[in-house]
Amino acid sequence: MRIVFKTSYDRDIDLFKHGPQAFWYGLLVVIMVALPWLLSEFFLGEIINVLIWALAGMGLMILVGHTGQASLGHAAFLAVGCYANVLLQERLGLPFILSFPLAGLISGVVGALIAIPMTRLHGIYLAIGTLAIAILTEDLIVIAEPLTGGISGMFSPNITLFGFEIERYSTPEAFYWLTLAIVIGVLLLYRNLLRSPLGRAFAAVRDSEVSAQAMGINIALTKATAFGMSTAVTGLAGAMMGHFAGFFNNETFNIIISIQLLLMIVVGGLGTIHGAFFGAIVVALLPQAIALSRDFLGSTLGLGSIAIPGLESALFGLILIGFILFEPMGIYGRWLKIRTYFELFPFYRRDMFRRQKSYLKTERMR
Amino acid sequence: MDVLQLIVSGLANGCVYGLIALGFVLIYKATEAVNFAQGDFMMLGAFITLGLTNAEYMGLPFWVSVPIAILIMGVFGYLLDMLVLRRMFGQSQIAVVILTIALGFVLRFAAGAIWGHEPVSLQSPIAGKDVNLGGLVLGLDEVLVVIVTAVATLLLYFYFNVTKLGVAMQAASQNQLAAYYMGIPVKRVHSLIWALAGAVAAIAGVLFASKGSIDPSAGLLGIKAFAAAVIGGFGSLPGALLGGLIVGLIEPFASYYIAAGYSQIAPYLLLFLILVFRPHGILAQVHRKKV
């Protein structure tokens, strides 16, 4: 176990707890930047996919993990960000450098506005309310056909940034670095949020609304802010998804995507930024892992390649059930336990992370 | 199309939504958990009946296979609670929601693997027959759906408000620890409720399959039924049915009077408005937390 001597309040405020931690994260960034020289184009594409999912996951994590408000409708804001970004470029002729942040802003404002009437809702009611928004958005895209192209969808233009043309297939490295830069940027803002008074207000609302109120926190405003920030980040992810996929329509951001996003951050570990990334790795790489193992099994057993529809989501469902039952803290929770085991070796005790047993009381009493 | 025809088909659809919504409410009332897989339970119940009845599978008589399917789904619900959900004791409501969503994925896959992903129809004696009520010709399936739903709701309502076990189930939901101290076998009560919800889902499945065809993604209907449950007031059995009927009726009328695309939107728009203006449904049951 590392013992850190704190000589200034800044020790608790700074981004990294101690030098070695800063070193390891720095090394990770260096490796990430160098990745295009280490990986083939195919795997680079997969990593871009992971990063975009992680971006969306961070968006949802702000809301679910740090403010305690469940949302089953975040695909709606992926859609808002995606359509806003492309429409701003195509209809108003804005460059990507303007349309992209504006897409985030629009998505955030829409999210905050929708949140205002919903801030009185709790738990399951909020979940179903957001679910309704996701379904309505899907239908709205169809109805607003002149703008969105409806079922026939839209093609996203290539990104033009500082005179460079960036496209997934012709310039995968540039697309990767752009995505990485966006993810790191959002990550830094997210970290800042968590160490700021606003982040503490979010946590306060999550853990006890009554006492947050008694401490002077405006619950409705705080929730709307959390919604706005969450949907803004999700909108950015949606914009990148649009550019990554090249084509999108009403089905691209369906209700299953919303659900998958929520499941993703649960598998990753709720309430931690790491969780968004771990979850994204599982969600984005699972289809590839299934495909690879299927090819492997097919060739070794001589069965040929068999496609089983729905296997992906079923397997993901099973993984999730396993995590909820045996490791509710997600992959990040398991990682913490493993790390602590080695740090304290041989003094690790099994009950070190045991949570207090709590009995469920009715949530009808609010 | 005739308004009366719209009403009847709306009511019949609404009853199926209502029955699935009843399943949600049953589990919520007794265990405070929300079973997002209730729609998939319905789908599974329909497929089990289909597997027992249809000639290409087991070919049992319809009236034999229905009770067997109900029984199988009941046992399925009981075992699910005993083996999986009991471990969730004391975890947050959202964790259970997420678990059951994942369970829905798995059930959809399992049904697809066994019965295929193409829509198939149940060889039901109800399907395609008409009844003549004083000049009014109605589908037998639609009439039967309404009757069965009404009976099931009444039975459940009396069960919860009159019988000892029903009251015990309610108590178990309000405060698990206190109910446990009062000698209520909370765990078994929970399992029984899940069994009951499974059985109700099987009934809904049979009725749904009799009205048309069934495929593994039919479970997504559960989302609409869930909306119905919230519109009616989560935690109220009559509310669930009421919500189901409202959703069932609003759909055909929206598509008839506005445009075809709006039948999808109308229920959710209503749900959104209800949540904003009457956050706990039409028949609400919520009180403020005491501090």
Added chain:
Amino acid sequence: MSLLEIDNVTLRFGGVVAVDKVSFNVEEGEVFALVGPNGAGKSTLFNLISRFYDPAEGDIRIDGKSILNREPHDIATLGIARTFQNIELFDQATVLQNLLVGRHRHRSGNLITNLLFTPFVRSEEHLHREAVEKVIDFLDLQPYREKYIAGLPYGVRKVVEMGRALALEPRLLLLDEPASGLSVEETQDVAFWIEDIKKQMGITVLMVEHDMHLVSSVSDRVLALADGKTLALGTPAEVQNHPAVVEAYIGAPLENEKADA
């Protein structure tokens, strides 16, 4: 002018009258205790002051100004902090973070400065931290600074909750049963702290408490309630020997019996 005026306040829950025409004033600098059997309406009065409930009749004033048009989150900005009977802490956060939430009304950054974590926000964080460290020193919470609430024993949580309220730097501190569930030694600590809060920090205290020993040792005035109605108001000794109070606790009027419930 009194710091807090409760003026003829009535609150009904359905048919039950939880608070029935209760009036009292809390003066600047005193320790004022509310006593009475369970269900007397003591915590309900706290919740009325916190604006969680709207009174059916009557008025609640701070410095002579009615607070009935205020939102619940405005109450803290008026300098009123409170604790809760059943402890309402932020369980998934550390003690330090809990106390820092108490500083919420003193922050002045906005969304943008928070997200960018400007030097201004950082320097403000230093000031908040210093204020919180004073509270930590005052309540001897140093060993628990980095601990998560979810793993703390009951007694410590009670103290943390008091600390969170103090971090707000209130003028009026509402303590809802500060000693319930505490050992004799811990209750003794609470008594000393309340004395210091009053004398050193100059904070007015309004508390609900069942432990008559604690009440009589720290409070200047006591109000006894039963079934939402006022029974007696006066010094601890006066209230304890008041016939109506004795009857409420013991059931029959007895001479020289101590109402030690």
